[in-house]
Amino acid sequence: MIYLDYSATTPVLEEVLDSYVKVTRDFIGNANSLHNLGVKSKDLMLKATRQVASCLGCEFNEIIYTSGASESNSTAIKGVAFKYQSRGKHIITSKLEHKSVLETMDFLESKGFEITYVPLLKDGSVNLVELEKLIREDTILVSIAAVNSEVGYKAPLKTIRQVINKKNKKVIFHSDMTQALGKCKFSLKDVDLASFSSHKIYAPKGLGVLYKRSSLEIEPLIYGLTDNCPYRGGTPALPLIVSFAKALRIATETMEFNIKKVEKLKNMLENGLKEAEIHVNSNNTCVPHIFNLSLLKIKSETFVRALEKENIFISTNTACSSLEASTILKALYDDKNINTTSIRISISPYTSESEINSFIDAFYRTYDSLLLKR
């Protein structure tokens, strides 16, 4: 099997799984309980949270655990919208966003909020001049992903923050950093809220993190709050939290080395596909982990299924919206041939060079066999 869909989800590292199993077995107490078993669990949770905070570059009380990045995004956006609606009802976002952001925006629009999508430049980056013009007195939130999940565009968070501050310092800045974690450097100092997901960094599925600047208040999405979880009700998922903390530590420690490795693999892939009649959507503002291209003459779904026969796994756009035309490519290209035929190959530091070579061979083979008409 050749798995090249690491941006959809990742396999769990053996040592991370080991922690998951051990914590599940050894720590049966609810971290919210008063007795010693609970205290032990709370202790471990605190330790894990400190580790997460230090890897992310924030304080431990700025970490909120959720069920995943989709919940983190929803909590952040709804939490700000409902808390600050008396200040204004205008929100700015972009077409670079994940479904969980875009659909939350649609929901808020139906509740009387005004949503504006910031225009993008041809290279996929946010048009900062336009962004500045869009920010108003009643703007309460800007939400822009640090790394787009489909094509891999990186957003200049620091500059965006400066642009926001120039116009209205009260505006809260949220960034979905799910695809940035472990893949590129970022600073939480540039944002007020940030979403992360555990299963994108070789930890189990089911845990997300919302970073919330400690001085910012938001309305919780899920109630049942405790001292341990003052912004999101529920029993802390200790085994998931600990596995995430471990995976994050490993990701942080190996990031620089891994980026270089993935860059090399991506260059191999790009060179290998040079001869193909395709449109490469990813450019040099993208993270090397994501390589998005349009097949132009073949429907993406067909191609993904055909490759699967060769035991190779890639995706169309994002796993969460596999069957729709790509929102981001639609926003960038007016060409139907480009925005309905895109595929995403996502690479991992655990991918081998021979896997890339096999993929390239299979790509040409499949392409030629599916191209019925020249």
Next chain:
Amino acid sequence: MKLIMIKYAELTTKKDNRNYFINTLVKNIESALFEFDPIIEKDYFRMFVKVDESVLDECVLRLTKVFGIHEVTIASFIEDKSIDSICSKAKNLICSGVSFKVETNRSDKTYQINSMDVSRTVGGYLLKNVSNLKVDVHSPEVHLNIEIRKEGVYLYKNGLKGSGGYPTGTLGKAVLMLSGGIDSVVAGYLTMKRGVKLDFLYFESLPHTSLEARKKVVELASVLKKYGNDGKLYVVPFTKIQESIYRDLDNQYMITIMRRMMYRIAEKFAKKNKSLAIVNGESIGQVASQTLTSIRVVNDVTNYPIIRPLASFDKLEIMDIARKIGSYDISILPYEDCCTIFVPTHPVINPNIEHVYSEEKKFDFSLIDEAIDNIFSVDLEKDEKDDYL
């Protein structure tokens, strides 16, 4: 390998037993830098610690926490003693735009150029070759020292201030009465600074106090561990004693008598533990049990040396030290300890010792021995939770 130079603190006033102090300092440094395999070279006046460049910053930081050190400096060493080589090394150490002063020390008297001339030559060279430098002999931003010795030349700039005091352990062992509050851990820190090694005694009243409160104390003891103390934490099961005082004795005198019981236990434990003194965080007048009258009545149970480093400190001064050593944030966590449960509404400020004697007749003193017999130690060593992370 990078070179860290350490200047000794107060131990330099010692003469005949100076080597004992220096050797203890070497041991403490070895244990502080344990995982970095430092190479330590000591002499009568200073110490050099060689570590790998990648861990240099961490090592310097840890060394500033080891007692007995006046200053920690990153130094350069060159074997080539020619003035040209000294100049070019000096140039690497100084960046443009600062005020500076060069000071030379020539212990190798066979060196042809005298100290003043070396300083002058190097200073002149720097002024010519590094932009925007300014000489300031009174309060320079950069103080460049050159030491010419037999084996070569050491160059170093102003370093970081060390923690001062005597190497921990050089002046014996004492028992610290450690609670979860702000004061006692600071008292421990100040005592350690004078070269005293500490074991910790924590009075616990489960289930009236929580395990979280104990955890807090473990963390506080671990804070002191970072300053080179490898002492143990002992827990005194204090529940029965406290309950008995609460139930049977004059409520106004509850705290006074409780403190007397604590002192009794601490003294017996200290003797058993071969500790030479008892240390606590009492500060004159801070609370009812710390007025001079109260201290006298409480102290009446023992003639063991009681060290009260904070006796004359203001609360704010104590808090400043707590913040500096990193214990403050732990101390203010809201868990009750045995001093905050069972508190009378009006504790006596000027206790009468005769009244204390008559009240204590109602107390079953076998509880004291029972508590001492049941003292247990809590591990401050490795946290097994790290394995999961």
